[in-house]
Amino acid sequence: MLISLIHHARPGRGPLLASVAAGVGVSACYVAQSLLLTLAVARGLREDLTGAVWACCGALALVAVRALLIWAREVAAARAAERVKTDLRLRLYRHLLTLGPAHVTRQRTGAVLTTLQDSVEALDRFVSIFLPQVLVSVLGGLGIVAVLALIDPPVALLVAVTAVLAAAVPRLLRHRMRQMLMDFMRGWRGLSADYLDAVQGPPALKAVGADGHFGTRLSRSAWDFYRSSLRFTQIGTISAGFVGFFAALGTAAAVGLAAWQYASGDLSVTAVFAVLLLSREAFRPVTELMAAFHAGQAALPADEAIRELLAAKPVVPDTGTTPPARTGAPPRVTFDDVTYTYPGQGQPAVDRVTITLEASTTTAVVGPSGAGKSTLARLLLRFADPDPGNGRISADGVDLRHMSLADWHTRIAVVSQEVFLFHGTVHDNIAFGRADAGPQDIEKAARAAHAHDFITALPDGYDTVIGERGLRLSGGQRQRLAIARALLADAPLLILDEATSSVDIAAERAVVDALDRLREGRTVLVIAHRLSTVADADHLVVLTDGRVAEAAPPDQLLAQGGAYARLVARQREGATR
Ligand SMILES: Nc1ncnc2c1ncn2[C@@H]1O[C@H](COP(=O)(O)OP(=O)(O)OP(=O)(O)O)[C@@H](O)[C@H]1O
Structure with missing residues (x-):
């Protein structure tokens, strides 16, 4: 897991090394400061006041150098973290695109968002705090012990042993800590997903009087999350307490040993003073590492969520290389004996369907709710492929699986009545998917869609901000x-x-006109959840239970008095009642 985290950190290795170098410099400053203060004491004892003042000035100058180095360390660490997060977000986003909408449908959207946001943010602290601190603590700790060894080898040995013991405590507790962190992150992801449902769903929930029940569920997951975060904080405090205890014990033991050596005449008073200052410094790398350890631990479940997302396989493989038979021209699309079963479902949603969408014609699919109409559209969009060995969908004779997804998707436009508008200008929302379109192209399209007049009446015309948080x-x-x-x-x-x-x-005339204009010269598949809009289709397919019940031009089907005629009669009855 640590290896995978270090792998994520690779894009930031330049600034990371700079941060480590600055961190080691900071540790060196602490040691040098202690030595200069010891020197000041030694000069003072020899009544060399000038020497003592110079040594103190040197120690003060080091404070300024240390401040500069800390600044450099923080800037470099922040830069490394930014690089790592940007690279990771891009990788995750690209991967999500290859996974397609089916993945997000199977996972809870809130949980995917938490992975994209919080898990990536958790890596920030791992890269900017934990990773450099490990190196700085090891190098700095070894350096200080080496200096101590030059002054007093037994004290250096004592300090080294206690520092290793102090550093081992978090490692002993790490399994428990990891488990608690996993619970904490799982709780957080669940809570985020519940909140997203709560924010997106209130009108629907209110309509069925379910908001009270939902509120209880939300408060239960918030309470679970509170308890798991409390447990994690407790174990963190316990482990910090142990480290602090070993650090204090080590310092006291080192000073005690030095004092005993002084009493037996083996150590000078200056050396005792140096031991006092340096043994305190020797535990700084451990306590700093302990503080950073939490940041490192929080990255473990985050890494698990990230790896899970990166390891997810696309529902449809994008391996096709055959170019479309005729680019630009309306295609003739055929569904040949297509069967599709949703994962985990026993019954196919679409069962041995054979339909042809003739080029430049409109084919409408009707049928009761759950008949499989939307599934046909999803298959045509290649959000899923027919069950293996169970039929094929082709455009001008080329199997959709043999084309690249990008090639195929540039040939399809979808207009659904749940229109997705993102936060941005009207101009950007129309140009969505055609980055090269100029203002004239956009206005031309808006005019043809009977949208120009209402757009120009908006406060800022085409520059009006709409969508989420917009107008x-x-x-x-x-x-x-x-x-x-x-x-x-x-x-x-x-x-x-x-x-x-x-x-x-x-029923809006402008919409009907605009749709008619859009349909001109294209191959159109209408997924009709109502019957009123399909009378002008060239061809009509009636689906029941995933199977084609009948297919012919609408007038012919009406005259036949079959399934379509019965659906129309039922709807008329419903309307007159
Ligand atoms: N993501 C899914 N996972 C599992 N089963 C699904 C999924 N989506 C749809 N189904 C099932 O597949 C069948 C066909 O659904 P589909 O949405 O295609 O019907 P539809 O004719 O478009 O219905 P409606 O008119 O109500 O939108 C239904 O039984 C439905 O429950």
Whole structure:
């Protein structure tokens, strides 16, 4: 685990070495200061006042040098930590992208966020405090003992043994500490995830009267977290107490031994004074290491979470290299005998489905809730692949698995009624995914999506900040921005996912017009959760229990009086009741 942590720290090794060098310099200053003060005492005893004053001035000058070195050590350590965190965040983010949305769906979003934020932050203290401190403590400790050995070898031996004993205490308690830290971090991740659910869910929870129950659950996880953090703090205090005890015991024993040697005439008074100052300094590396030890321990569960995330395998392998058959042109997409089962589910969500989305036509998929409509869209987006050996999806004859994900995704745009707007300007939200688009391209897309007029009426027009923490837009306005975004992306294949809740939005003339314009000249798959919007589709597929019940143009299906006709009749009945 430590090796993996040191591996994470590699991008910061330059500034880390600088920080260690400065840290060793700080320790050297302490030793030199003690020696200069001893010299001052020796000169004073010989009534050499000038010599004593010079030695004191030297000790004072060292205080200034030490302050400079501490500053350099902190700056270098912070720089190292920043480099390490930036590198790690980038690696984690890139890896999350390759894992795709399926990973985040399986994990709790709050827990993934905690790994990205808190676990990476925990490495900050490991890199900036613990790692340099280990080297500084070992080098500094050895240096001080070596100087002590020149003055009084028995005292040096005594100090070395007690310092090693003091340093061993945290190591003896480390398994217990690690276990408590794991509990602490697990509790923290759970609490973060619960809070995220609580923040994102209140209206839905209130609607079913579940907010009270949720509040109890939240307070229970907060209480669990409090207890685990208390246990961790307690064990930290116990171990710090033991280190402090050994340090005090070591210093007292060293001074006692030196005093005894003085009494028996084996040591001068100046040497006793040097022992007094240096033996105290000899325990500084241990106590500093102890303080840093906590920072190092906190990184262990963080490292585990990071490694877990980095080790997660993508749900779909991105190994295809075949280029799309015809870039730019609307593709002909076929689902050939496709079966897909969600992990851990017994029944397939989509069962031996064969459908063709003819180029430049609109195919709508309808069916009762849970029939597998959204799953078809997910398979088309390659958020998942058909069960092995159970069918294939191809575009113009090329199996989607043979193309790279990036190639395939640039050919698809999705417009769903749950529009994702991030915190940023209207301009940036439309340009999302097309970084090279200029203001004219963006305005053209917005005009075609009937969004230009409402955008120019906003306080700062295209520069108005919207999305999370920004200006709130109506459902229809958000929808038109999504359409502008899709128009700008100009992908030849379009997935329209119509959520049940947005009847009013779909009824907005401007949205209907904009959608019609978007559909022109593209291959379109409409996931229709309602039937009212599918009458103008070229082709209609009725899914029930993951299977194709019937497929034909809508008029033909209505005339046949089959599953589709029954669905329409049922919906009409529902509307008149
Ligand atoms: N992430 C998932 N893990 C496990 N099972 C899932 C998952 N998502 C959907 N399912 C199951 O797969 C089946 C098909 O779901 P799907 O969302 O495709 O239906 P749908 O027709 O789009 O429904 P709706 O109209 O209600 O959105 C359902 O039985 C559903 O419970």
